[in-house]
Amino acid sequence: MKIAVCLKRVPDTATRVRIGGDGKSIDPADVQYIISPYDEFALEEALLIREKAGEGEVTVITVGPEAASKEVRTALGIGADAGVIIQAEVALDPRQIACALVGVLKDRGDDLILFGRQSVDSQGAQVAALVAREMSLPFVNDIISLEIDGAKVRVGRDTDGGREVIECPLPAILGCDKGLNDPRYPSLKGIMAARKKPVETVEAQPVEASLETIELSLPPARPEGKIVGEGPDAVSELVRLLREEAKVI
Amino acid sequence: MVFIESRSGEVKKASLEAMGRARQIADASGGRVDAVLIGSGVATLADSLADRGAHRLLVCDSPALEDATGDGIARELAAIVGQEQTDIVLLSSTSLGKEIAALSAGSLGTCVAADCVDVQIDGTDIIIERPVLAGKAHLTQRVLVRPAVITLRPNYGEPMKGAENAAVVSVDAVAGDGSNEPRRIETMESDDQKVDLTEAEIIISGGRGLKAPENFELIESLAATLGAAVGASRAVVDAGWRPHSEQVGQTGKTVSPKLYIAIGISGAIQHLAGMSTSRNIVAINKDPNAPIFSVATYGIVGDLFEIVPRLEEELRSIL
Numbered sequence: 001m002k003i004a005v006c007l008k009r010v011p012d013t014a015t016r017v018r019i020g021g022d023g024k025s026i027d028p029a030d031v032q033y034i035i036s037p038y039d040e041f042a043l044e045e046a047l048l049i050r051e052k053a054g055e056g057e058v059t060v061i062t063v064g065p066e067a068a069s070k071e072v073r074t075a076l077g078i079g080a081d082a083g084v085i086i087q088a089e090v091a092l093d094p095r096q097i098a099c100a101l102v103g104v105l106k107d108r109g110d111d112l113i114l115f116g117r118q119s120v121d122s123q124g125a126q127v128a129a130l131v132a133r134e135m136s137l138p139f140v141n142d143i144i145s146l147e148i149d150g151a152k153v154r155v156g157r158d159t160d161g162g163r164e165v166i167e168c169p170l171p172a173i174l175g176c177d178k179g180l181n182d183p184r185y186p187s188l189k190g191i192m193a194a195r196k197k198p199v200e201t202v203e204a205q206p207v208e209a210s211l212e213t214i215e216l217s218l219p220p221a222r223p224e225g226k227i228v229g230e231g232p233d234a235v236s237e238l239v240r241l242l243r244e245e246a247k248v249i
Numbered sequence: 250m251v252f253i254e255s256r257s258g259e260v261k262k263a264s265l266e267a268m269g270r271a272r273q274i275a276d277a278s279g280g281r282v283d284a285v286l287i288g289s290g291v292a293t294l295a296d297s298l299a300d301r302g303a304h305r306l307l308v309c310d311s312p313a314l315e316d317a318t319g320d321g322i323a324r325e326l327a328a329i330v331g332q333e334q335t336d337i338v339l340l341s342s343t344s345l346g347k348e349i350a351a352l353s354a355g356s357l358g359t360c361v362a363a364d365c366v367d368v369q370i371d372g373t374d375i376i377i378e379r380p381v382l383a384g385k386a387h388l389t390q391r392v393l394v395r396p397a398v399i400t401l402r403p404n405y406g407e408p409m410k411g412a413e414n415a416a417v418v419s420v421d422a423v424a425g426d427g428s429n430e431p432r433r434i435e436t437m438e439s440d441d442q443k444v445d446l447t448e449a450e451i452i453i454s455g456g457r458g459l460k461a462p463e464n465f466e467l468i469e470s471l472a473a474t475l476g477a478a479v480g481a482s483r484a485v486v487d488a489g490w491r492p493h494s495e496q497v498g499q500t501g502k503t504v505s506p507k508l509y510i511a512i513g514i515s516g517a518i519q520h521l522a523g524m525s526t527s528r529n530i531v532a533i534n535k536d537p538n539a540p541i542f543s544v545a546t547y548g549i550v551g552d553l554f555e556i557v558p559r560l561e562e563e564l565r566s567i568l
Contacts, residue, residue: 013499013519017385026386037500095360120499121382124363126351132320133355138431139320141348144493154434158494159344160256160445165435166318169428178493178500208393210360215389219380222525222544227537231551232559238531239563241547246529248451248508249475249564 001056001148003046004110006101006128007075009068010036010121017218024213025091035071038116040183041176045146046114047079048181057081059108063100063204065089076194077186083199092204093211094122098130100204106135110171112153117142117175125175132173140166141175250283250307250335250396252326253298254346257438260294263341263448265301266406270368271339272302278370283307283333284415287325289315295417302409304416307333311422316432319345321424323352328423330357335396337375339368342400343447354398362392362399366505366526375399383499383522403448404505404528444478446497451508454480454497454524458513458534458553462490467557468512474564480504480524482514498523513553516541533557 011017011031018027035043043060050056060075062068063086072083086100105113118125125141132139145156145165153172156165168174186194228234228241242249251271253264271282284303286294292310299306309325326349330338338353340346342364350361367378375392377399392399446452453475455468462485472479481491483498497504499519509527514520516532516539524530525544532545533553542548549556 011382013383013522014517015382015385016518017382019386026382093360094363095354098355098360122363123381123383123503124351124361125347126354126361126363129348129351130355130360133352136429138429139348139352140318140431141351142344159436162436162438164433164437166431167434168431172431178496210392210394211362212391212393213388214376214391216381217387217389219384219387219525222530223546225530225542225545225548227542227548227550229549231549232555234549234551235556235559235563238547238549238560239567242508242529242531243567246508246546248529249568 001049001053001111002109003049003056003058004105004108004113005039005043005046005058005060005075005080006113006115007039007043007060007062007071008036008119009033009062009064009071010119013037013120019216019218024216026216033067033071035074036116036119036121038118038120038176038178040116041178041180042114042116043075043078043080044181044183045176049112049148059084061101061104062086063088063092063097069199072199073194074186076197076199077191078184079190082197085199085201086204087201088204091213093209094124094126095130095210096207098127098134099207101127101131102134103205104202105131112171113137113173115173115175117177128173128175137171137173138168139173140168142177143174144177144179146174146180250285250330250333250338251303252338252340252346252349253284253286253294254341254343255291255294258293260297261341261343261448262408263343263403265408266403267339267341267401268302269409270401270406271337272409272412274337274368274370280336281305285309285326285329287314287322288317299414300410300412302412306415306417307420308417309420309422311424313422313424313427316434317424318431318433319348320352320431321427323349323356325422325424327353327356329420330396338396338398340400342402343445346400350398350400357396357398359394359396359398362390362397364402365399366402366405368399368401380503380526383503383519384526385522402505404450404507446478446480446495446502446504449478449504449506451475451477452480452497452504452506453477453510453512454482454514455485455512456482456514457484459485465490471557471561474561474568482520483517511541512557514541515539516544
């Protein structure tokens with residue numbers, strides 16, 4: 001089975017955000033970058049499928065700056081077979097990212113294309129869906145179980161009040177959620193082996209923007225809060241404030 | 250045009266909020282609001298939507314959509330949007346809403362302005378505001394394409410009531426044989442009809458301060474008293490105490506309820522990112538220096554095992 005895993009390089013979730021000089025992006029100084037955490041579930045699932053089948057090929061693909069080769073190498077160290085970096089030094093909107101991915105994906109003939117359910121930076125949960133429509137492939141997001149059955153895949157996901165199981169023909173595009181598996185860490189042996197694995201760098205085809213960033217700013221500061229008191233004796237005053245001041249109960 | 254999401258035979262409040270917001274936009278810019286129902290058996294919901302701010306109610310009710318997932322619903326929505334020459338398509342930013350929005354945008358050759366907290370019309374410009382990095386920053390963007398597909402975060406619109414009656418128009422489904430589409434083959438409803446965290450008005454969240462998974466009973470009991478949803482910190486989800494569906498934070502759900510009560514949660518930056526857009530935050534923690542107090546509207550310092558039962562008792566006596 002041939003599987004593509006699409007990864008995004010994002011700021012570590014522990015990052016304290018500062019706004020860059022252009023007022024439209026974050027200041028990259030001192031920011032640590034990581035593979036977006038949901039994408040790790042996608043990579044792990046691809047490796048599990050390959051291991052279970054005893055054959056197959058897992059390729060990680062990312063759209064990003066040259067520096068994203070670090071995240072691609074990490075993925076190769078974890079176990080992917082090959083990597084593709086679609087170079088984009090400027091920030092792209094979701095449609096531009098999707099079109100860049102389609103440029104690489106369209107001729108590969110993957111049986112399965114996996115994404116994380118959303119990136120943890122822009123959180124749009126849409127690039128996978130846009131790729132699916134461009135390639136006329138079925139799409140299911142937020143999956144927490146996956147079972148290949150011949151030319152079909154059965155996936156499970158949580159709904160508001162329960163769970164649903166969905167059957168989907170292959171090839172398909174799936175968005176992976178936490179709960180699907182426990183991602184492994186790269187081993188020293190894996191990291192050594194990753195150095196010899198192929199990484200291809202390609203250029204993104206230019207696509208017109210759909211969204212234009214006007215400004216990125218820090219969120220408005222929360223009004224100063226108050227400590228109502230200490231211990232259970234403060235509860236009455238808290239309840240009064242919630243009723244009379246905040247008017248939420 | 251507003252896509253209406255329903256669950257268990259009821260229209261979601263978040264969809265009514267989106268309708269209210271759409272009506273404000275239409276009134277300010279001289280437009281029309283169409284609300285769209287898509288699915289199998291959805292026509293029965295039309296009555297409950299009659300006076301909620303739409304001028305027309307487009308109903309695409311087809312048995313062919315019985316097992317459809319977001320994929321099939323989005324195909325219908327994109328077809329209707331195309332026929333009606335729509336400028337703005339508004340959906341609520343729920344899990345399903347996001348999936349349908351993204352797939353519809355894909356069909357329409359555009360992308361989504363996702364998870365917006367504000368939509369402004371400035372002449373012919375559509376300007377949106379959305380939190381990114383789970384609320385660590387705010388992004389203001391201009392939507393350059395039409396139709397503009399926008400998802401609105403729950404609790405960021407006011408439902409309308411008593412508007413003029415919407416004209417009901419029935420729309421044919423374009424559904425094909427569905428052979429290349431995902432189909433739902435099984436649905437399991439849990440007994441307790443849980444409110445999705447992202448849509449909840451009140452959330453009670455617990456963290457490691459609860460010391461053991463069974464102590465979450467305190468949280469569940471308080472949540473039941475307030476009709477609230479239960480949330481959890483990443484620490485207790487990773488420890489296997491609570492399901493991931495309850496995780497609040499940058500790698501869980503980003504929430505904006507009217508009231509968020511954090512109990513035994515110290516407030517790691519990735520947790521604060523997920524809940525700091527809540528209208529009111531209450532923190533109960535034994536450590537007066539816990540970062541959670543820096544975002545709290547009201548805080549109580551002390552032993553949660555003494556405070557939470559008292560809080561529930563006092564709330565019971567007044568609710």
